Amino acid sequence: MRAGYVRTALRHVHLYQSKNLAKDGLKLQSTQDLLQSLGFVKQTQSGLVHWLPLGLRTLNKIKAIIRNRMEANGKAQEVSLSLLSPKALWENTGRWNNGELFKLRDSKESDYCLAPTCEEEITSLMGSYISSYKDLPLTVYQIGRKYRDEKRPRGGLLRGREFLMKDAYSFDQTEQDAIKTFENMNNTYDLIFKDLRVPFVSAWADSGAIGGDLSKEYHFVHQSGEDTVLECDGCHQVSNVEKCHSYPQETNTYVGDVSVRYALNTARDTLICLYYPSNRTLNWNLVLAAMERDVDSSLADASNEKVLQLFHADKSEDDLMFSSVVRVMDCRLSSKSKFPDFPLTQYLKSNFSQLDDVSLVDAEEGEICGACEEGTLKGSKSIEVGHTFFLGQKYSKLLNAKFTTKDNTEQVCEMGCYGIGVSRLVAAIAQVTRDEMGLRWPRSVAPFQISLCAAKSDELLEEVASSLQTWNSDTWINQDAKANLGRKIATSHSLGIPVCVIVGKKQWPFVKLEVRAPYMTDKWRASQSQHRDAWGWECDDSAETGTVSEPVQKHTVHKDHLKDVVGVILTDM
Known part of the structure; x- marks a missing residue:
C-alpha cells in the first residue's frame, strides 16, 4: 500500500471492535469512557490522561x-x-x-x-x-x-x-x-x-x-x-447566570420566607441588609450594581455573624445607635413576606434608608430580561x-x-x-455530537476525514486509494485481517470518521459511501442533481439523512468520479 495512508496498526482499535461494538454498549458509556474505549485517551488516575x-x-x-x-x-x-x-x-x-x-x-x-x-x-x-x-x-x-x-x-x-x-x-x-x-x-x-x-x-x-x-x-x-446561559427572546442578549439581570413577571408577590445577607460599604461604617426570597440565590454582581459598587467585596463570602462582628467592632452603644443602615429589598418581596428579625436592638429610624424594587437574585427562565425590560428569558x-x-x-x-x-x-x-x-x-465536541453509533466528529477536527474499508480486495483498494491521494494523510485504511467488512464499517462509524468509502467486488466499478458528519449546508444536493448521470452518483434519500438526527447517509458513485463526489461532500461539512 502506498506510503502516506494510515493503516490499522493500533491494537487498541482491534481490542475495542472485538469487545465493545454493540450499540447498547455505546449508548450507555459516558463520553469519557467512549473516548477511552475507542483509543483516543487513556485515563491513568482521576483527572489525568495520556493522549493516544x-x-x-x-x-x-x-x-x-x-x-x-x-x-x-x-x-x-x-x-x-x-x-x-x-x-x-x-x-x-x-x-x-x-x-x-x-x-x-x-x-x-x-x-x-x-x-x-x-x-x-x-x-x-x-x-x-x-x-x-x-x-x-x-x-x-x-x-x-x-x-x-x-x-x-x-x-x-x-x-x-x-x-x-x-x-x-x-x-x-x-x-x-x-x-x-x-x-x-x-x-x-x-x-x-x-x-x-x-x-x-x-x-x-x-x-x-x-x-x-x-x-x-x-x-x-x-x-x-x-453551566446555564440565558437568552432574551426580545433583544437576544445572552448572559450566564452570574451576569444576567432579570425581573419577575409580577413584582411584589412573594409571600414566603425571606433570607438576609449582611454586607458593609467600602468605608465599613454602613450596614447593608440584603433581603431576598429564601428559595432563590443571591447574585453578588446585582448587589454591586444596586449599591453603585459601594460594597466591600472582600466580605462577599463572609458569614452574617462575621459581618456584624466587624460592624460592631470599636463602636459603643451610642455609636451603633447613630450608625447608618441601608435595607435593600428584592423586587419579588411583598408586605406579606416573612422577614427575619432585625439584628440591631437600638437604632434610629432616621438613619435608615431603603432601596426597593431592585433585583438581587440569579435570573431564571421565564422572567423578564433586565437589559431590555421587554423580552422573556430562556435558559x-x-x-x-x-x-x-x-x-x-x-x-x-x-x-x-x-x-x-x-x-x-x-x-x-x-x-x-x-x-x-x-x-x-x-x-x-465529542459530547455534543455523539450518537447511538459512537462519536460523530465534524470534519474540521475528525482524526481522519476518510476511511477505506474492503473485505479482501487489496488491488481494488489500491486503485481507490490512488484516486483519493488528495487526502492521503487524512485517510485511514482498515486492514484488520480479523474483521469482516461489516465490522470495519462499524468501527469507522464508531470512531466518527466523516466519510466511509466501502470497496467490494460485487458492486464494482461502483463504490459506496456512508457519511457520518452532519452537513453545514446542502449545496452538495445541487451538485448531485447536476452530475447524477455523468458521475453515476446516487443518494439514498428515503429519510432525512445527513441531518443531525440521522446517523448515516448512503451514496453510490462510479469509481472514476469518487474523488469529485468526496470533494463535494467534504466541502459541505
Missing part, C-alpha cells in the same frame, strides 16, 4: 485552527512559558494561597507552583521587554499544559487536574485601546468556533477571580452541561469552552508592567487575557 494517536490527531487539528486564527485575525505572536512559576510573583498578586495550586519546593528551598494560568508570568515577562509606547499594542499567546488541583475531578477531560489550554494576553496603551483589542479578540474567537463547525453561543459573564470589568464566555449548548444548559477578559491594570500595576508615553511620562499597561480549553474542547 487518535486523540492526538484531533487535538492537533484543534490547535491548528486556533493558531491560524490567532495569528491572522488576533495578530498574536506565539510563546511558550515555563510550567514552573515562582512563589514571589503569586504573592505579589495575592494568589499564592489559592487552594487549587500544585506547589513544590526545589533543592534550594525555593517555592514554585505548576501554572494553572499565566497572568503573573506573562506580565512579568512582557514588562521586561515593553519600554515605550512604540512597543504597543502587543498580543502573545501559547498552547500548553496547565495544572489545577481539582478536589473533585470529573467528566474526564472536561474537568481534569492537567489540561491543555490556549491562553493569550494583550498589552495596550489606553483603556480605550484595550477594549478595542478585547472586542477584536472576541471576533477572532467567533471565527475559531465557527471553524470548529459546532454550534456555539457567546455570553456576557462574570470575571470571577481573574478580575476585570468585561468578560465573555463561549459555550456549547447541551443538556449535560454544568439552556451548556458546556463552557472559552473565556475572554478585559483586565485593565489589575496585574500590570502589581507587577510593574509600564511604558514611556509620547510625552515622556510613565504609564501602566492596560491588559486583557483570553483562554480556550483545548483538551476540554475534545471532550465537549
